[in-house]
Amino acid sequence: MEIVFILFFFLVGTILGSFFNVAGLRVPKKEPFVAGRSYCPKCRQTIFWYDLIPVLSFLYLRGRCRHCKTRISFVYPAVELATGLLFSFSYIKIGLSAELIIALALVSMLIIIFVSDLHYMLIPNRILLFFSPIFIVLRIVQPLHPWWDSVAGGLIAGVLLAVIIIISRGGMGGGDMKLFALLGIVFGTEKVLLAFFLATLIGALFGGILLLFKIVGRKQEVPFGPYIIVGALLAYFYGNEMITWYFNLV
Structure with missing residues (x-):
């Protein structure tokens, strides 16, 4: 079966x-x-x-x-x-x-x-607006433990990305910020921060490879969304194991 x-x-x-x-x-x-x-x-x-x-x-x-x-x-x-x-x-x-x-x-x-x-x-607002109420309702039905971690995750992720956008003067887009805020609601604080770390790490590694082999130019813009997606999926499905391993290591 x-x-x-x-x-x-x-x-x-x-x-x-x-x-x-x-x-x-x-x-x-x-x-x-x-x-x-x-x-x-x-x-x-x-x-x-x-x-x-x-x-x-x-x-x-x-x-x-x-x-x-x-x-x-x-x-x-x-x-x-x-x-x-x-x-x-x-x-x-x-x-x-x-x-x-x-x-x-x-x-x-x-x-x-x-x-x-x-x-x-481009990360379309219409897609994020469509899924936002779905995730909010689903997290009410199936809350994180503690339940307030969804609220904290969304706020912390949104503020973190907003600060990075301001400091980098547009190095990341508003779509990235909104997506991470929504992921924070789904993941909670620890997992959304892990997702951000993994997305940044994967983006740096692949970006370095693309530059090394001259597939992209140094000033050429590349989409960051695919790296966010990989980081988010890894954090969602394996976040607990990764976080436990890290704290055991330190």
């Missing part, structure tokens, strides 16, 4: 991952993404359902549009596959509980933000 649930969450995740791709691309452009049909961004031809099967359609079409043969970004199937794997992992790690709903909502939000920030270097 366990494998059935794992496969179920994987399939649901891949299907939703396809929708998250569309949302991440269209929300920043204020285009409709619920009722509007999918289309090729190059030839503008409508994409029919049989070319929208997650991952499989990409493989069948060999990564090209059926109509104009333009190469389809590998980001599309990668996001679908990643969402499926993260949904399955959330179930494996947490099990069937109220916290699982929070985990799935968190993964969903972060995937949409990943797509948006990767393409436009």
